Amino acid sequence: MKCIHINIRQATFILLTFLTSRINMGMYVCIVCNYIALKQILKFEFQMTTKLFV
Numbered sequence: 001m002k003c004i005h006i007n008i009r010q011a012t013f014i015l016l017t018f019l020t021s022r023i024n025m026g027m028y029v030c031i032v033c034n035y036i037a038l039k040q041i042l043k044f045e046f047q048m049t050t051k052l053f054v
Helices: 008-020 031-053
Strands: none
Touching: none
């Protein structure tokens, strides 16, 4: 399977759906795209938590 190299917003969405559905809409996301998406999610969550405490 070939990865459809996606932009960060798509990668984040696809990673989230992949985590919830495992089927991943018939798409294969490579480790690089997964890593980018994961970093974005973590960054987003970090921003949200810092906003809550500030």
